[in-house]
Each structure stands twice: as C-alpha cells, then as structure tokens.
Amino acid sequence: MKASNAIVKCLEKEGIDIVFGYPGGALVPIYEALRTSNIKHVLVRHEQAAAHCASGFARSRGKTGVCMATSGPGATNLITGIATAYMDSIPLIVITGQVSSRAIGKDVFQEADVVGATEPFTKHNYLVKDPEDIPRIFKEAFYIASTGRPGPVLIDIPVDIQKESISFSYPGAVNIPGYNPTYVGHSGQVKRALKKLKTSKRPLICAGGGILCSKASKELKTFSEKAKIPVVHTLMGIGSLPSDSKYYVGMVGSHGYSFSNRLVAEADLLMIIGARVGDRATAGFKLANEKTDIIHIDIDPAEVGKNINTTIPVVGDAKNILKQFIEKIEALETEEWVERIKALKNGSTVKYDHKKSFVNPKEALKTLSHMVDDDAIFTADVGQNQIWAARNLEIIDNRKFFTSGGLGTMGYSLPAAIGAKLGTPDKTVVCILGDGSFQMALGELATLCETGLNIMILLFNNNRLGMVRELQDTHIGKGKYFGVDFTANPDFIKIAHAYDIKGIRVNTNEELETAFSTALNSKDSYIIECMVDPKILTNL
Amino acid sequence: MLSVLVENNSGVLSRIAGLFSRRGYNIDSLSVGVTENPDISRMTITVTGDDYILEQIKKQLNKLINVIKVVELKPEKSVYRELILVKVKAHAEDRTVIKETVNIFRANIVDISPKTLTVEMTGDAGKISAFVDVIKPFGIIELVRTGFTGMQRGGIKITD
Structure with missing residues (x-):
C-alpha cells in the first residue's frame, strides 16, 4: 500500500470522518489519498482556522479532531491553532507535510523545522523517517492525544515518504514505556x-x-x-x-x-x-x-x-x-x-447606565439564553465579548461553551463554531465575537458557506478593541488610548451579503428578540450585528 | 542531580533542553550516553534550585513522552563521577612535580608535547576541584569536563 493511502487508512481506523485542512506541495500525495476516501475534507481559508475547526469539532463531538497543512508556511500558520489547543487540553492530530527527506536541513523552498517549532505546543510530535513506522506512529499519536490530559500531537511527514510503498497493518495496542497516565485516585x-x-x-x-x-x-x-x-x-x-x-x-x-x-x-x-x-x-x-x-x-x-x-x-x-x-x-x-x-x-448586581442608542451585551446574552435550545453550543472569541459571554450566558442542561481560555487566541470562535457544527450538525451553534476577532477570521465565512450548514454569528461591534482600551484606561490613565480604534471598519452586513449570508444590524435592546428569533429559526447562517457602546466595561 | 532514562532517538535532547530553558530552570551540567539497552539512553542532569523547582523539573520531565524514568540521585545514596581533561604548561623543571601530582590524584597523562602535558582525571566534585587548584599554578592552557554522571549506590536499578 502507498504510504499516503496508509495515512488515510489510519485515520479511518481511528473513526475519523472529517478532516480540516489546506493543501500544498508537500501534501499532494495525502490529498490524492483523501480524494478517493470516504473522509470529508473541509477546506479552510487559513491554516490557523484548520486547527481551530478541529478544536471545535473535538469539543462538540467529544473525540480527537484532525487537521492538516503543508510544509513551511502552512505548518507555521497552524502553530497558533496548535498552541491554542495545547493550552486548553484539546485532543488534536495535526498532520503536516514536510519537504522531501533528502532535502531536510538544506533550507529548500517551504521548509521549516516544524517538529522543533511545535515542541513547546504539542503533547508530543513525530517526524516520520521510515514509512513503515506510519501505522505505529498514528496509533500512538491518537492514543497520546486522547488519553491522560488530552492535547495536540503533530505528525510531520516528508513528501517523498508519502509516496513510498509499505506493508500496512494497524497495531491493536500501543507500547510507550514513558507514558502511563494515572486514572484512578490513590x-x-x-x-x-x-x-x-x-x-x-x-x-x-x-x-x-x-x-x-x-x-x-x-x-x-x-x-x-x-x-x-x-x-x-x-x-x-x-x-x-x-x-x-x-x-x-x-x-x-x-x-x-x-x-x-x-x-x-x-x-x-x-x-x-x-x-x-x-x-x-x-x-x-x-x-x-x-x-x-x-x-x-x-x-x-x-x-x-x-x-x-x-x-x-x-x-x-x-x-x-x-x-x-x-x-x-x-x-x-x-x-x-x-x-x-x-x-x-x-446582593450582587453590576450597574450599567443603559443607553437607548446601543445594545447592552448583557441584555443580548440574557435574551439569547432564554431563546436557544437546551443543548445549544456557544463559541466565544477573545476580548470583551468572551467575558460578556462567560458571565451572562446561561449554560444550563446540555449546553456547551467553547472558547480559547488559556492562550486567548483572537479569531478562534468562528472556525471553532464551524468545527462544532460539523461535529454535531443537529445542534444550534452560536458564535460570539467582537469586530476585532471577527476580522481575524473573516475569510472563514467562505468555509462556513461551503459546509452548507447554518450557525448564528452574534457580533458585538464597538469599532475598537474594547478590552485593550479598558486596560489602557485603568493601567495607563483615563483616555490614553492608542492603537485600539478601528476607524475604517467595514460594513459587516454588506460583508455577510457578499458571502450570501443573511445579516441584521441591531441598535437597541428592543430589537434583540425579533432578530434572534429570525436567526434561530432560519435554515441559513445569520449574522446579528449588535452596536455596542465603546465605553461599556468588560465585567458587565 | 537527576538521572533520567530516555528513549534513544534524535530530538530527545532538544526536548529536554527546551523544557529547561522554557521554564527558566538552569542546567549546570548534562551528560548523556546509551545504556546496556541500545534503545535507551541515560542522562545525568545537574541542576540548581530549591525543593519546589526540583519537584517541578521532575514532574515536567516525566510529562515528556520520550522520558521513561526520572530518579533523583541523593548525594548520600549515590556515586557521581566526572571526567576532566586538562592541558597544562609543563616546562622541563615542572614535569616531575606535575607527574607526582598526577599520581597522587590517580590521574593519567594521556598526551605529551615539548611544552605541555594533557592530564585525564576522574572523580567527584571535591576531588576535581582539589586537583584543579593544585594544577592551576603551573598554568592551565585549557580544561574540558564531561559533566557528572552518576547512579544509585547498592543493588537497586533505576527501573526498580
């Protein structure tokens, strides 16, 4: 069997039905093997999103997520996503193409030492040197990623090795002398x-x-x-x-x-x-x-x-x-x-002087909490939107809340929501983000459209980086803002329309219920853009 | 001092060195070589730090998948040795004294040139520093040390 087919076979043996990826020269043999397999491939628009998608998928499905990228920039683009998963203990298998094994170390086109670079951000990683090792390495990688304290495991595979022929047999068990997690309490x-x-x-x-x-x-x-x-x-x-x-x-x-x-x-x-x-x-x-x-x-x-x-x-x-x-x-x-x-x-209530011309995020999130299903999934990004969501959403019953807690990666929530929806298509998925984080992952709207699935995107727009602004206010001095204003933000509703996604802009609390109801009952993805007072605080 | 059993493959050393630098621990010396089993290497790592740091280092090392076992070599229950090579200035009039010193320390002269002697010496930290102190006045041209290697005293094995 060709090694590239063996790689896909390993994924199938592990019950993987979806992978998130972005192709490139060093992945061509694996992509050919994927084309002829039953595994669904989700094409992202930036490699970082592939890792975040796999993370959302892993969290909603409760199993290991898989993502892949090509050598060099493809792999280095993945790193923030890998580090995000590592900090939050999310099980991922990350497959990267590598330049030909004979070329390693010669600084050839699109070469990067990915195993070295991801050492601090992976639970473990492998560089495949012998194609015969592929089944063992995949078996070990899935085992390590999903057991003990879960985390990402990366497998770097030189393109020439992907093309070789191997005798395939998938091991039934692993033998890793240095890895024995404790499960039962003393x-x-x-x-x-x-x-x-x-x-x-x-x-x-x-x-x-x-x-x-x-x-x-x-x-x-x-x-x-x-x-x-x-x-x-x-x-x-x-x-x-x-x-x-x-x-x-x-x-x-x-x-x-x-x-x-x-x-x-x-x-x-x-x-x-x-x-x-x-x-x-x-x-x-x-x-x-x-x-x-x-x-x-x-x-x-x-x-x-x-x-x-x-x-x-x-x-x-x-x-x-x-x-x-x-x-x-x-x-x-x-x-x-x-x-x-x-x-x-x-006795604890946080006071906020409600302004008529803005949406109060607290109000929006409380209203949303009353309207969504008991098993809805929320993803929240990083910044004020994360904390508003964390403090004000009611995570009752079987609801779930995914966010980048450890690394605090902006641009997480949209790809994570796409991954979560693909993991559990029957569930309502709501992606919460700010105008800053949205623009870090804007391209993934196309990924979303291609999946044909619907999610609701709740955008809190204050046309700036609200949390940094607040930090400058409290730590530097009142009004000493720098580098936090987005003075030329796009019209997000027009952007939605450009992707053929529906969108509503909401300026007051009174409009929230109707907007949410329309979005939640729609078969299409919806962006609800809530205009938020720039002065509003994080711990709302 | 820590004795660490690891899988013998490339990358392990980098993982361990990376762990130390990443978490701000200092390695004073590190020696590594293959064991009786060619698939397994053993490292002896000398570190400075309080109990908290030592505990953290042990736990973090244990987290690495390629690390099989970590044992702390307590001074009273272990033997440590280090090998040093010293190239020392040796004028004709000094040669006899140097040779005597070498004999007293049970060291060996392993290379000789018209103006120098190269001495190999093995010992624990005390013996090595004593030897270096004595030899220094002759003029040390260069000195190289392997770093400590060690194991537990008695019949026990690291894997026990």
Whole structure:
C-alpha cells in the first residue's frame, strides 16, 4: 500500500470522518489519498482556522479532531491553532507535510523545522523517517492525544515518504514505556480528602475544564448534591456544572463574579477539580486564603503543586475520582454556608447606565439564553465579548461553551463554531465575537458557506478593541488610548451579503428578540450585528 | 542531580533542553550516553534550585513522552563521577612535580608535547576541584569536563 493511502487508512481506523485542512506541495500525495476516501475534507481559508475547526469539532463531538497543512508556511500558520489547543487540553492530530527527506536541513523552498517549532505546543510530535513506522506512529499519536490530559500531537511527514510503498497493518495496542497516565485516585489520598471534607464547615468546589475532558459533569452534579458542596468554576469550567444546578455558584477569577471570588477567600476547604489554577482563574494566584485546605484533583501530576500549595493532592481522572468520592461521602452540614452564598449572590448586581442608542451585551446574552435550545453550543472569541459571554450566558442542561481560555487566541470562535457544527450538525451553534476577532477570521465565512450548514454569528461591534482600551484606561490613565480604534471598519452586513449570508444590524435592546428569533429559526447562517457602546466595561 | 532514562532517538535532547530553558530552570551540567539497552539512553542532569523547582523539573520531565524514568540521585545514596581533561604548561623543571601530582590524584597523562602535558582525571566534585587548584599554578592552557554522571549506590536499578 502507498504510504499516503496508509495515512488515510489510519485515520479511518481511528473513526475519523472529517478532516480540516489546506493543501500544498508537500501534501499532494495525502490529498490524492483523501480524494478517493470516504473522509470529508473541509477546506479552510487559513491554516490557523484548520486547527481551530478541529478544536471545535473535538469539543462538540467529544473525540480527537484532525487537521492538516503543508510544509513551511502552512505548518507555521497552524502553530497558533496548535498552541491554542495545547493550552486548553484539546485532543488534536495535526498532520503536516514536510519537504522531501533528502532535502531536510538544506533550507529548500517551504521548509521549516516544524517538529522543533511545535515542541513547546504539542503533547508530543513525530517526524516520520521510515514509512513503515506510519501505522505505529498514528496509533500512538491518537492514543497520546486522547488519553491522560488530552492535547495536540503533530505528525510531520516528508513528501517523498508519502509516496513510498509499505506493508500496512494497524497495531491493536500501543507500547510507550514513558507514558502511563494515572486514572484512578490513590485510595489513601481519597480517604484523607474525605476526612478533611467531613470537618469542613465552608467547603467549596472549583471545577475546571478537566471535568469536561473527562466527561464528569454528571458525577460532579451528583457529588455536589450528595455532599451539599457549592461549586464555582473557571472560564474553561463553564458547562462543567449546569448553571441551573442546585449548588451552582458562578465563575471565579479576574473576570469572574466578585461573590464567587469572595467565597474562595472565605472557604475553609477548596476542592479544585480538573483545573490548573491559572493566573486568570485565581486573579494572579492571590485568591485562596493561605489557611484554606486545598484538595487538588488533576490527571496531570505536574499541575498539582505548580501554582498553589496543595494539602491533599489526588492524581487521576476526575470522573473516576468523583465516583470514588460519591461512594463514600455523606452530606456535610453546609446549610449556613449555602445560605450565606445565596445572600451574597442575590446582593450582587453590576450597574450599567443603559443607553437607548446601543445594545447592552448583557441584555443580548440574557435574551439569547432564554431563546436557544437546551443543548445549544456557544463559541466565544477573545476580548470583551468572551467575558460578556462567560458571565451572562446561561449554560444550563446540555449546553456547551467553547472558547480559547488559556492562550486567548483572537479569531478562534468562528472556525471553532464551524468545527462544532460539523461535529454535531443537529445542534444550534452560536458564535460570539467582537469586530476585532471577527476580522481575524473573516475569510472563514467562505468555509462556513461551503459546509452548507447554518450557525448564528452574534457580533458585538464597538469599532475598537474594547478590552485593550479598558486596560489602557485603568493601567495607563483615563483616555490614553492608542492603537485600539478601528476607524475604517467595514460594513459587516454588506460583508455577510457578499458571502450570501443573511445579516441584521441591531441598535437597541428592543430589537434583540425579533432578530434572534429570525436567526434561530432560519435554515441559513445569520449574522446579528449588535452596536455596542465603546465605553461599556468588560465585567458587565 | 537527576538521572533520567530516555528513549534513544534524535530530538530527545532538544526536548529536554527546551523544557529547561522554557521554564527558566538552569542546567549546570548534562551528560548523556546509551545504556546496556541500545534503545535507551541515560542522562545525568545537574541542576540548581530549591525543593519546589526540583519537584517541578521532575514532574515536567516525566510529562515528556520520550522520558521513561526520572530518579533523583541523593548525594548520600549515590556515586557521581566526572571526567576532566586538562592541558597544562609543563616546562622541563615542572614535569616531575606535575607527574607526582598526577599520581597522587590517580590521574593519567594521556598526551605529551615539548611544552605541555594533557592530564585525564576522574572523580567527584571535591576531588576535581582539589586537583584543579593544585594544577592551576603551573598554568592551565585549557580544561574540558564531561559533566557528572552518576547512579544509585547498592543493588537497586533505576527501573526498580
């Protein structure tokens, strides 16, 4: 079998039915193999979007996403997408074409050391030197990407190797001596944690994206209800516990709710599950009280003790460990604590002087939350739109929320929404972005059109980079703005029309419901452009 | 000092070196070579840092797929050795003294020229610095060291 066919066969063996990519000279043999296969190829307009699409796909489908690009600039364009997935622990297989193996190191046309360049942003990567290694490498790559703490794995394949002939047999198992993730929590540690929980008067769970990676939302809900422990969550942990759950509190961190942050400081025991205690989630590592007991549950031992001192570490898969806890836990006496939380939460409202000539993003997102399905998927970009969405969308029931949490990559939400829709075509997908982030991925509107699928794009347009503007305001001095105004933004509705996408511009809150209703009931993609007051703050 | 068992393929060294520079850890010395199993190499890495940094380095190294095992070589439970080559000025009148010094340290003269001697010396950190101190007054032309290599004392194996 030709190596290029073997590569496609490996993808089929792994159950891959869609790949996102952009072709080029070093991928021609693989593209020929793809042409004659049953795998659907989605042609993006920029390689970075291929990685983001694969990420959205992976997150909606709950399995590994695949993207590919050619050697040199194709591969380097992918890197931001790979790094985005790496920071958020999204399982991806990234295939890059490489120049002919004989030419490597000679600085030939479109050559780049992609394995070297992606070392810091991949869970692992391979340069294929012997075509016979292809089945083993693919088997290992898929295994590494999707197990333990998930992440992107890159396979760089020289074009001459793609053309060689190999004897194909796909391995049934992998043998990687240096890779053995821990899945089950150490029973002694679980016992110690249970003992600590029993004496806690003010316990608090902080749920991170790890809950979603390990598909442990149900277990988290059961545990919090059985033990009567309130739950806060990180940005990546949005959706780990439906926001209409009994013990749901809200998001923590620099852009979290102040009541959530206050509770973290007041808690006598903090149970961190599947979160890496990032600076944004802890408002610069300052949130938790030094006297607070910390139980840290994570599948990646390197995250335990990295950013916060841990009283009791439990390494393993969140789902398994929560099951271990559910089995043994009894209801804690937290009534007083829960009442305090309710009081704090009810007393918290952020005031905004509503202006008639603009849309209030909070209002828009609350209205949207009441109108979309219970299993809708939201993608949010980076900037004010991300935080507005994170704070104001109601992620109830089976709704999902995808955003670039770790790397904070602008231009993520549109390709991620396309990937998410392709992953789960029956679900409503809403892409939330700002005028800055939209223009980083504008070309992907064509990708969207080619898929024939419909998503709703909710654009908050303030004709500037609102979050940077706010940073300049608070850190440099009132009004000292520089480089944040888009003085020649295009007419986004006209752009929509150019792609044959429908679009409505909304200037007031009163128009929101009709606009959303039209978009959500349409068979076509829709752009709802909300005109937003440039002065409006992030933590709305 | 860390002893690290890794898969013997190209790129491993770059991954490990990259990890150190990326996270701001300092490598004082690093030596590497193949083990009794040709598919596996073993590195000895000397690092400076407090307990927190050492713990982080161990965990981050363990995360690398090509790293099979990481063991900390505690001074009291391990043997370390380093090999140095010193090219020293050796005028006729100094040759006997240098030779005596070399013998005392159980070092070897491995090369000779009309004006120099090249000495090979193996030892732990203390012995090496003592030797260098003694030989320095003669005039060191150049000095090269392999970096420490080490293993645990007693019957245990790194993979145990």
